Amino acid sequence: MSPCYGIAMRPILLAATVPLLLSACSSAQGDFPSLARRPAERVSGTAPVAPSTEAPAPAPVDPQLAGTLDGMVAQARAADAKFRANAPRARALVGAAAGSAVASESWAVATVALADLESQRSQAMIALADLDALYAAKGIERADTTAIAAARDRVITIVSEQDQVLADLKGRLRS
Numbered sequence: 435m436s437p438c439y440g441i442a443m444r445p446i447l448l449a450a451t452v453p454l455l456l457s458a459c460s461s462a463q464g465d466f467p468s469l470a471r472r473p474a475e476r477v478s479g480t481a482p483v484a485p486s487t488e489a490p491a492p493a494p495v496d497p498q499l500a501g502t503l504d505g506m507v508a509q510a511r512a513a514d515a516k517f518r519a520n521a522p523r524a525r526a527l528v529g530a531a532a533g534s535a536v537a538s539e540s541w542a543v544a545t546v547a548l549a550d551l552e553s554q555r556s557q558a559m560i561a562l563a564d565l566d567a568l569y570a571a572k573g574i575e576r577a578d579t580t581a582i583a584a585a586r587d588r589v590i591t592i593v594s595e596q597d598q599v600l601a602d603l604k605g606r607l608r609s
Contacts, residue, residue: 495581502568503585506561510589513557517596524551528603544607548600555596562589 495503524547531544569582 495578500581503565503581506565506568507585507588510558510561510592513554513561514592514596517551517554517558517599520547520550520554521599524548524603528607532606541607548603548607551596551600551603555593555600558589558593558596562586562593565589 524544527540527544527547531538531540534540565582565586569579569586572579572582
């Protein structure tokens, strides 16, 4: 036998003897513990329920803030009053221009009347934008925004009604 043959056989002999040696370690002698959960591993018991706490009453609105909010709502209402005063004229002009050619005299006059209404709506939108900015600033400060939200809702209602009127008039002018 050559010396190289003995070296080449060592890994094969080693691979054949390792399983035999390991099988001796895995004898089935004795009882093994169960892998099932033991009573001590089970979670039991109850946690106490925290008593419910009612939300605290909102803090009174700062008089300066209340004045600012009233001013913004008054600005939106004033713009709405002008809008409502001019809306009948715009309706009549749009009615007269309905079906007329684009760029005709009646169409141009109706378009100018709609632009006037949109201008008055923009005054209400300025008040809404100011309320939005105030709402965001107070929200960042984590201050109570209830009064601001109520004022915003009033102005949003005004603007939404104006949007509906404008959408109706624009739709009639196009057709």
